[in-house]
Amino acid sequence: MTSDKTFACGKHLTAMRAAQPLVHNITNYVAMNVMANVLLAAGASPAMVHACEEVGEFAAIATVLTVNIGTLSPDWVEAMHIAARVAGDAGKPWVLDPVAAGATAYRRQTAAALTALNPTVIRGNASEILALGASGGAGRGVDAADPVAAAQEAALMLARRTGGVVAVTGAIDFVTDGSRTAHIANGHTLMPRVTALGCALTGIVGAFLAAEKDPFVATVAALAYYGAAGEIAGRDARGPGDFAVRFLDALAALDAPALDAAARVS
Amino acid sequence: MTSDKTFACGKHLTAMRAAQPLVHNITNYVAMNVMANVLLAAGASPAMVHACEEVGEFAAIATVLTVNIGTLSPDWVEAMHIAARVAGDAGKPWVLDPVAAGATAYRRQTAAALTALNPTVIRGNASEILALGASGGAGRGVDAADPVAAAQEAALMLARRTGGVVAVTGAIDFVTDGSRTAHIANGHTLMPRVTALGCALTGIVGAFLAAEKDPFVATVAALAYYGAAGEIAGRDARGPGDFAVRFLDALAALDAPALDAAARVS
Amino acid sequence: MTSDKTFACGKHLTAMRAAQPLVHNITNYVAMNVMANVLLAAGASPAMVHACEEVGEFAAIATVLTVNIGTLSPDWVEAMHIAARVAGDAGKPWVLDPVAAGATAYRRQTAAALTALNPTVIRGNASEILALGASGGAGRGVDAADPVAAAQEAALMLARRTGGVVAVTGAIDFVTDGSRTAHIANGHTLMPRVTALGCALTGIVGAFLAAEKDPFVATVAALAYYGAAGEIAGRDARGPGDFAVRFLDALAALDAPALDAAARVS
Numbered sequence: 060m061t062s063d064k065t066f067a068c069g070k071h072l073t074a075m076r077a078a079q080p081l082v083h084n085i086t087n088y089v090a091m092n093v094m095a096n097v098l099l100a101a102g103a104s105p106a107m108v109h110a111c112e113e114v115g116e117f118a119a120i121a122t123v124l125t126v127n128i129g130t131l132s133p134d135w136v137e138a139m140h141i142a143a144r145v146a147g148d149a150g151k152p153w154v155l156d157p158v159a160a161g162a163t164a165y166r167r168q169t170a171a172a173l174t175a176l177n178p179t180v181i182r183g184n185a186s187e188i189l190a191l192g193a194s195g196g197a198g199r200g201v202d203a204a205d206p207v208a209a210a211q212e213a214a215l216m217l218a219r220r221t222g223g224v225v226a227v228t229g230a231i232d233f234v235t236d237g238s239r240t241a242h243i244a245n246g247h248t249l250m251p252r253v254t255a256l257g258c259a260l261t262g263i264v265g266a267f268l269a270a271e272k273d274p275f276v277a278t279v280a281a282l283a284y285y286g287a288a289g290e291i292a293g294r295d296a297r298g299p300g301d302f303a304v305r306f307l308d309a310l311a312a313l314d315a316p317a318l319d320a321a322a323r324v325s
Numbered sequence: 326m327t328s329d330k331t332f333a334c335g336k337h338l339t340a341m342r343a344a345q346p347l348v349h350n351i352t353n354y355v356a357m358n359v360m361a362n363v364l365l366a367a368g369a370s371p372a373m374v375h376a377c378e379e380v381g382e383f384a385a386i387a388t389v390l391t392v393n394i395g396t397l398s399p400d401w402v403e404a405m406h407i408a409a410r411v412a413g414d415a416g417k418p419w420v421l422d423p424v425a426a427g428a429t430a431y432r433r434q435t436a437a438a439l440t441a442l443n444p445t446v447i448r449g450n451a452s453e454i455l456a457l458g459a460s461g462g463a464g465r466g467v468d469a470a471d472p473v474a475a476a477q478e479a480a481l482m483l484a485r486r487t488g489g490v491v492a493v494t495g496a497i498d499f500v501t502d503g504s505r506t507a508h509i510a511n512g513h514t515l516m517p518r519v520t521a522l523g524c525a526l527t528g529i530v531g532a533f534l535a536a537e538k539d540p541f542v543a544t545v546a547a548l549a550y551y552g553a554a555g556e557i558a559g560r561d562a563r564g565p566g567d568f569a570v571r572f573l574d575a576l577a578a579l580d581a582p583a584l585d586a587a588a589r590v591s
Numbered sequence: 592m593t594s595d596k597t598f599a600c601g602k603h604l605t606a607m608r609a610a611q612p613l614v615h616n617i618t619n620y621v622a623m624n625v626m627a628n629v630l631l632a633a634g635a636s637p638a639m640v641h642a643c644e645e646v647g648e649f650a651a652i653a654t655v656l657t658v659n660i661g662t663l664s665p666d667w668v669e670a671m672h673i674a675a676r677v678a679g680d681a682g683k684p685w686v687l688d689p690v691a692a693g694a695t696a697y698r699r700q701t702a703a704a705l706t707a708l709n710p711t712v713i714r715g716n717a718s719e720i721l722a723l724g725a726s727g728g729a730g731r732g733v734d735a736a737d738p739v740a741a742a743q744e745a746a747l748m749l750a751r752r753t754g755g756v757v758a759v760t761g762a763i764d765f766v767t768d769g770s771r772t773a774h775i776a777n778g779h780t781l782m783p784r785v786t787a788l789g790c791a792l793t794g795i796v797g798a799f800l801a802a803e804k805d806p807f808v809a810t811v812a813a814l815a816y817y818g819a820a821g822e823i824a825g826r827d828a829r830g831p832g833d834f835a836v837r838f839l840d841a842l843a844a845l846d847a848p849a850l851d852a853a854a855r856v857s
Contacts, residue, residue: 095520113431165645254627300839308564357621361786379697573832
């Protein structure tokens, strides 16, 4: 990805806001409220629906689906499969967030089964992408000094296997669709000190997918937008509590020209 | 409702705080934390209890019950019915919040079945009240240019059918018990940008019901209080994150004279 | 506990941060997000895992476990037992938070069964400790004028029965291991106006247990740290919303010397 592409982030934000996409999220209990507020602040329309009795019907109504395995139970796993199949069959984009994919056998199995449904985008941290990328279940992954870099090869292989985009987020994010690659250097050190900001980012990726057909481009723009808002929030934040408040304000205030100026994509 | 009634809002706030009612909420995962904080800030005592094993026993202890169908599953629906029956049989007020009532068949059925138990108050947005009011399940309702106005007729019919109060909230709220009607013009444009503030309002309506026997009057006062706090919060808010923080502060700080001065009921 | 011990609180905070313990929490829906943010702000690493399919495996990975009965259901109760047994068998510390233990029969049974597994620490308010301490199920406990004082005898008996530490938190906290006792006078009146701060404190107790083998000392230090952060947050807070934000900031900013200066342990 050339540096010229950097200037394209802003227009995807504008397009997302114009579309005001209905983003259907099956996510964990910790993240639900934050994710809804992040999506509302950004300009999208969130909905949290997970009952097997209605999740397929709702996935058919929504513009895009996100699936997060943070807090699992058998009926939720079933709902994730129903919704992902409906989205896939309808040609709607969907995003998988494989939280702690390597931590337990139940998570490894669930993440692998959902990955086999070929998500449009998989977004995780380095350990999660390493766990997903491992052919034989190599366990919890590693906590490398530069974890994103450590997962680049796994991300490339995973993207080629699923035919989708894989995003590894951390200090410097890495995005690939198996052939193209990009690094996004935006962000702030307080972001990992607020719970569920990674989960909520998955929703933002979903929202951008609703307005841009190329999922690689949409994912890069979403990550730059999120990181740029984090930088604004971090400028005057007193600590993690104040940062979380300012982050929502920055997501709402950031516009296309400011994003184009702030985005550091290479 | 004459404009003289406007001055009565403050005394209902004072009475609610003096009663410090135990408000039993069966609500969705997104709203639970916000709803608890809103009720605590206002001066009430919230409790979230939903297991079938204890929900009836707890409904018998609590002063008032609220039921919100935001995130459904079969065991929760059963718990909602148990609790609503206990409250109804004991003559305790209860409030129904039919979140996204028209979005799926499961929601339409659940909302209709709970409505048939004759809630003391039903509070929803225009689309939800339209969905509930529709005799034959007309679908998702409409997103009218002035949605509250579009749902007034449905609200009146619904109030006559249930014998309870129906509140349609939006830019200008509408409340009716089938004969009396009121409009409440308080509120702020940032309120829909914070998730679950509508759900949390349902808790505030419940709290006011605990201290005022006339549910129409209690609902009007609750809505004016909530909207007036929103106006105070919105005055200096930097964005939706800051607004959410200031809103809790305003709910706690607002007193009876300030509410009487701010309430715009007609 | 002599006043000399007061000076030891800071070093336990430093040790906890150095350990960066993985705190496994089975907690209620209202508290999950706040608890995660409180633990992150303090410098620990939270994880919320509750499915029976993985909860034992995860408890074996984590450094410490906390179990909170705030929002119960049968499968969660089963998961609590699995995790508590794994932690107990592995000699790992675990904390029980018996939310509203006396409110319903289901809670009394669940709290009693978990207490019988001998938690390292039990942390509750006075009513909860009174409910747990009652031999014959005396009901909901009392709301005494000085509730913590009213529960001291019950706490001592409970500590002797379980062989663990019991902490009664309120305006002035009381901690005992059945022989030693301590009072912690830190805190702020806005703390009970923010939901789930008690639940989140249970996580902080867990984090301190990970770095200090004596659970009595660890619990006292955790409570002093929490209350001291509350005092800092309360200094300039506009209301309960602003307090919640400042509290997270204070948890992150408070260091060992400041804690030693602020702690009021006797």
